Amino acid sequence: MQPPIGVPAILDLKRQYLIPCLYHFYRTPPQIVRGQGVYLYDAEGKRYLDLFAGVSVHALGHCHPEMVAAITEQVQTLQHTTTIYLTEPIARLAESLAAVLPGELRSTFFCASGSEANEGAALLAMLYTGRKGFVALTDGLHGRTRLGTNLTHIPMWRTDPHPPQDVVHVPRPNCRDCPFGKCAGSCSWECVSAVEQAILTHPCGKPAAMFVEIVQGNGGINVAPAGYYPRLREVLDRHGCLLVADEVQTGFGRTGRMFAVEDEGIAPDILTGGKALGGGTPIGFFSTTPHIAACYTRPGASTFGGNPVTAVAGIAFLRILQRDRLVERSAGLGAFLRSRLGRLTSRFDFVREVRGRGLMIGVEFAPRGETPAAAVLDIVLEKLKDRGYLLGKTGASRNVLAWMPPLIVSPEQLEEAADALESVFQTL
Numbered sequence: 001m002q003p004p005i006g007v008p009a010i011l012d013l014k015r016q017y018l019i020p021c022l023y024h025f026y027r028t029p030p031q032i033v034r035g036q037g038v039y040l041y042d043a044e045g046k047r048y049l050d051l052f053a054g055v056s057v058h059a060l061g062h063c064h065p066e067m068v069a070a071i072t073e074q075v076q077t078l079q080h081t082t083t084i085y086l087t088e089p090i091a092r093l094a095e096s097l098a099a100v101l102p103g104e105l106r107s108t109f110f111c112a113s114g115s116e117a118n119e120g121a122a123l124l125a126m127l128y129t130g131r132k133g134f135v136a137l138t139d140g141l142h143g144r145t146r147l148g149t150n151l152t153h154i155p156m157w158r159t160d161p162h163p164p165q166d167v168v169h170v171p172r173p174n175c176r177d178c179p180f181g182k183c184a185g186s187c188s189w190e191c192v193s194a195v196e197q198a199i200l201t202h203p204c205g206k207p208a209a210m211f212v213e214i215v216q217g218n219g220g221i222n223v224a225p226a227g228y229y230p231r232l233r234e235v236l237d238r239h240g241c242l243l244v245a246d247e248v249q250t251g252f253g254r255t256g257r258m259f260a261v262e263d264e265g266i267a268p269d270i271l272t273g274g275k276a277l278g279g280g281t282p283i284g285f286f287s288t289t290p291h292i293a294a295c296y297t298r299p300g301a302s303t304f305g306g307n308p309v310t311a312v313a314g315i316a317f318l319r320i321l322q323r324d325r326l327v328e329r330s331a332g333l334g335a336f337l338r339s340r341l342g343r344l345t346s347r348f349d350f351v352r353e354v355r356g357r358g359l360m361i362g363v364e365f366a367p368r369g370e371t372p373a374a375a376v377l378d379i380v381l382e383k384l385k386d387r388g389y390l391l392g393k394t395g396a397s398r399n400v401l402a403w404m405p406p407l408i409v410s411p412e413q414l415e416e417a418a419d420a421l422e423s424v425f426q427t428l
């Protein structure tokens, strides 16, 4: 293997040959060269505890030996054919996925990314309903295709200079800062009525589907109040509008459930996913009921979707996730970490809230004196990185510290990282 070329040389290559939209974290970024379990290593040999898992991808940690073995064996046997040839892994992965999907969801289309999965889900919803438009929530993120960026509401990811009229955004449920000026427990679910209003006044006529992230990831780890989704489901059913749960980030144990929607007592009509399922290989999928799937009979193919390498990775991933009871582990460790981090809110006045589910936890920052909250968070992230801890940044205002560690992380490692965070706070 070639020796690492080093940070300045990579930055120089990036400047010359990559489109500048590809930004990176940190003022002094490390060159990451290796991953093992919950740790990443840079070119100087420095070790980092990875608490972001490549944005909710490495649920089993980096280079899990059984994943490496499954992928290596497949790479040495058959790498790629496309869906026009018959291979077994894609069918086996669909079978394994059907066994864990919620409700009546059983029929799947595989593709290569979460964005593509949402694009496919939108197409399916239009084919099934014969309608055109969509509804989505404020602070949501659904991808980087044209429709994906327009379903997305977070300003920094809405890049399309000519947004089409197909998507109407509705305020997300937010009991702390209610967009309707109400108080939790004494409102009339104005956030649900707003969805009905959007359906009735949509410029495209009644929309085909509503897209939601059950727990919003990039929007700041936002959890909806209990009772929101069942009410939403009623409204959507009344108007023949499908519910698409975007579980690209939340799926496969991240929130302490196999899928976040399981906490809501409802099932979506279409569920989209990706990230963790591929164990680091690129994957996306949308799954639906056999009844809805039956409307999609015109040819649909994906060059890389469900290719043998990704499919065996997905099968191995699901087997290990269930065998090692990592979904339950995420629920238990998440409760522990939330309570540990919760103590920080009373000790540091710039910590506004700790929230989340399972091992998907956000620490929201408030401004500190003259320093904006996002700038405080950037300082904290840089100092944590220097001490050997990698965490993430989310929120429409980029002021939420994101914890999304591999589900194999130990309580001791979480405690150690929480101590490091507290110690960084003391230096501010």
Ligand SMILES: Cc1ncc(COP(=O)(O)O)c(C=O)c1O
Pocket: 055, 112, 113, 114, 115, 116, 118, 141, 142, 143, 144, 213, 217, 218, 246, 247, 248, 249, 274, 275, 284
């Ligand atoms: C909720 C959600 N949906 C969709 C996407 C897009 O997935 P991808 O980057 O694989 O296209 C992401 C990516 O972060 C996501 O978090």
